[in-house]
Amino acid sequence: MSGALVKDIAYVRIVTSNFVESIDFAVNVLGLEISFKDKNKAYLRSDNRYCTICYEYGVNSEQVVGFEIDGPNELRVATNALEERGVPLRWGTREECAERHVEEFISFSDPSGNMIEMVTYPEYTGRRHYPSRDAGITKFSHVGLFSKDPRSDQDFWCSIFNGRVSDWAGQIALLRFNEVHHTLALTPREESGIHHINFQVESIDDVMRSYYFLRERGTKIIFGPGRHPTSSAVFLYFQGPDNLVYEYSCGVRSILDEEGHRPRQFSRSNWGACLWGARPNGFLPDG
Ligand SMILES: [Fe+2]
Structure with a gap:
C-alpha cells in the first residue's frame, strides 16, 4: 500500500439555494441532528462526529467532499505528491478550519473536477447522534x-x-x-x-x-x-x-x-x- 494515508470520509459540504428545504429534509426525512445552525450555515451529524453534512446558503451550487487524513505528516505527504503532479491546491485559512471544526485542511480538485478537502483531526463529540426521526443511522x-x-x-x-x-x-x-x-x-x-x-x-x-x-x-x-x-x-x-x-x-x-x-x-x-x-x-x- 502506498500514498498518503486517508483514514475515512469526513463530511460533505453542499452550497445550495434550497437551504431551508435541505435542512428540513435532513432533519425530518433523512434522520440527522443539527449541531449548529445560523441563517447561512447548518452543520448536521449522523454519528459521533460534530458534522458529516454541512449545508450553506448560496446562489451558485457547490459540492465538496472532505476526507480525514491520518495527521499532519500524511497531509504534507499528500501536499507534496499533489504539487509534484501539478495539481493546484490551497491551504484552508485559520477561520475556515475553525468553521469546519478541523485542525488543518487543503482543498484541490480531483482529475474530474470534483472539489475535495483533506482534513486533519475533524472534531468528534464523544456522544452518538440523537435524531428526531429515527432512521437507524x-x-x-x-x-x-x-x-x-x-x-x-x-x-x-x-x-x-x-x-x-x-x-x-x-x-x-x-x-x-x-x-x-x-x-x-x-x-x-x-x-x-x-x-x-x-x-x-x-x-x-x-x-x-x-x-x-x-x-x-x-x-x-x-x-x-x-x-x-x-x-x-x-x-x-x-x-x-x-x-x-x-x-x-x-x-x-x-x-x-x-x-x-x-x-x-x-x-x-x-x-x-x-x-x-x-x-x-x-x-x-x-x-
Ligand atoms: Fe452507495
Whole structure:
C-alpha cells in the first residue's frame, strides 16, 4: 500500500439555494441532528462526529467532499505528491478550519473536477447522534462521485492516496481507504459532482421501514430496496432537494485480507448492481 494515508470520509459540504428545504429534509426525512445552525450555515451529524453534512446558503451550487487524513505528516505527504503532479491546491485559512471544526485542511480538485478537502483531526463529540426521526443511522459511510474516466481517476486515488480498488460494478470503480468495502465510488459521467451520499443503518429492518416511510410521504425512490453483489450491502436510494441522491444501506462487507484481496469485475448489466433484480433506471450507467 502506498500514498498518503486517508483514514475515512469526513463530511460533505453542499452550497445550495434550497437551504431551508435541505435542512428540513435532513432533519425530518433523512434522520440527522443539527449541531449548529445560523441563517447561512447548518452543520448536521449522523454519528459521533460534530458534522458529516454541512449545508450553506448560496446562489451558485457547490459540492465538496472532505476526507480525514491520518495527521499532519500524511497531509504534507499528500501536499507534496499533489504539487509534484501539478495539481493546484490551497491551504484552508485559520477561520475556515475553525468553521469546519478541523485542525488543518487543503482543498484541490480531483482529475474530474470534483472539489475535495483533506482534513486533519475533524472534531468528534464523544456522544452518538440523537435524531428526531429515527432512521437507524449508525454512520456516514461513503459517497459516489462522478468521474469522466473511473479507470483513470482510480489511479489518482490509489497513487497519491492509499486508495485500493475493491471491485468494479460495470464501469463504476469502488475504492476503499480502510477495511470497509468502499468509501468512494467513481461513477462515469461527463461532469463533476456528487452521485450519492451514503449512510449506514443498523439493520435491514431500518432499510425497509424507511422504504415504506419514504413512499408514504412521496419521496422519490431512485433504486431499491436491493442488495449490491459487490459489497453485499442491502440498499435504498432516494432523492432529496437539489435532486441529490441519498442512500441507506446495511451489511457492507469488510475486507480484512488486505494482501489476498483481488478486485472483481461485476456484470455490466443491471444484475451487477442488484442481486435481487431491482432496476437502476438510469441512475447507474448501462454499460
Ligand atoms: Fe452507495
